[in-house]
Amino acid sequence: MMNYILSFVFCGAVCVIAQLIYEYTTLTPGHITSLFVCIGSFLDLFHFYDRLIEWFHAGAMVPITSFGHSLMHGAMKQAEEFGILGIAMGMFDLTAAGITCAILFAFLVAIFFKPKS
Amino acid sequence: MDKKTYERIAKQKKPKKYVLKHSLYAFISGGIIGAIAQGILDILMNYFDFSQEKAVPVMSMTLVVAACILTGLGWYDKLADKAGAGMFIPITGFANSMTSSALESKSEGLVLGIGSNMFKLGGTVITFGIVSSFILGVIRYVFLH
Numbered sequence: 001m002m003n004y005i006l007s008f009v010f011c012g013a014v015c016v017i018a019q020l021i022y023e024y025t026t027l028t029p030g031h032i033t034s035l036f037v038c039i040g041s042f043l044d045l046f047h048f049y050d051r052l053i054e055w056f057h058a059g060a061m062v063p064i065t066s067f068g069h070s071l072m073h074g075a076m077k078q079a080e081e082f083g084i085l086g087i088a089m090g091m092f093d094l095t096a097a098g099i100t101c102a103i104l105f106a107f108l109v110a111i112f113f114k115p116k117s
Numbered sequence: 118m119d120k121k122t123y124e125r126i127a128k129q130k131k132p133k134k135y136v137l138k139h140s141l142y143a144f145i146s147g148g149i150i151g152a153i154a155q156g157i158l159d160i161l162m163n164y165f166d167f168s169q170e171k172a173v174p175v176m177s178m179t180l181v182v183a184a185c186i187l188t189g190l191g192w193y194d195k196l197a198d199k200a201g202a203g204m205f206i207p208i209t210g211f212a213n214s215m216t217s218s219a220l221e222s223k224s225e226g227l228v229l230g231i232g233s234n235m236f237k238l239g240g241t242v243i244t245f246g247i248v249s250s251f252i253l254g255v256i257r258y259v260f261l262h
Contacts, residue, residue, distance in 0.1 A: 003159075004152045011151025011207065012144035019143035019202035023136045029205045030238060034245040036206065041250040045257055058155035061173060062180070062207045063147075064242065071250040079258050087254040091247060097174035098181055099243070102212045103235065105185035110219035110231045113189035 007059030010052075014063040033064050040068030044076075070094035139201050146196070146203030154180060177208055184209035188216040214238040 018032050027035075040063075043049040049069040052060040060066060071091055078090025092099065157179055161172040187193040193213050197204040204210055215235050222234035236243070 004155050007151040007155040008148035011154075012148030012203075015143040015147030015203040015206045016140045018206045019140050020136070022202055023139060029202075029210075030241050032202070033205060033210065034241045037242050037246040038249040041246065041253055045253050058158050058176065059151040061177070062151050062154045064206055064208060064211060067208065067211070067242065068246050068250060071246050072254055075250055075254045076257065079254065084255065084258055087251060087258065091250065094174070098177040098208060098211075101178040101181045102185070102215050102239075105182050106212065106215040106219045106235055107231060109185045109189035109216050110223050110235075113220060115220045115223060116191035116194070 003057045006056045007062075010056035010059035011062050014065065036063065036065045037068040040065030041072040042068075044069045044072040067095060067098075142200045143203035143206075146200035147207060148203075150180070150203070150207045150209060180207070180209050181212040184212035185216045188213045189220065193217075211239050211242055 014036075018036065021027060021032055021035075022029070040049060043052070043065070049060070049066070050073075053066075071094075074090045074093030074095070075087045076090075078086035078093065080086070082089060154176055157176045158172055161167040161175055162169065167175065184193060187196075193204070193209075194217065197210075197213070204213070215238070218237040218239070219231045219235045222230040222237075224230065225234070
């Protein structure tokens, strides 16, 4: 039960930070998500994001910051084996499932559903 | 003078009230998505015997598929109007941005519409994610080795 509360609080808190940036600046959601991805990969520079995942479980895996983290994480894992080229080789290792699914289902939904607006 | 100060105070208070309300909505909706993700993770690990490494991608795939279908039905955008950042910061927002731009450009055709416009909104996330991860990855690699 504690895991659920921690996930709720962390994911909610990240969303509140984004909402506050959205309210007080002129940035669009696109800017904010890009910013958060960069923050996520920056936090992985010192393995800080791994600790966040240990503490908050799924709450830290759901926000878009974890996208930057997993890009970086996969890249560094391959870099240990193949050197600096591994950064390019392993970039999508961990996020591949999410991106593939998003592309596939975005395509299928676009074909089978009618636009609402 | 009295009226002026009142107006000034009223002006200060008014947008703040909305900010608080929007933040609360964002907190609750974001939190619910986080809790759902934790629930999916628990179910996968306890009932299907997935390891943590295998369960995490399956969890994000489930959320992405759900977000795509909700976008197709038109429900996601209604939720996003209310919840604001609570709906575009979780990974579901990425799926939503791709699905909605693909849906909107459906009329332009299969290749030039859906194919080329799918990443119109969601592409920035991938671009900046890769650029920042690559630069930071090189920095980390150079300093560690």
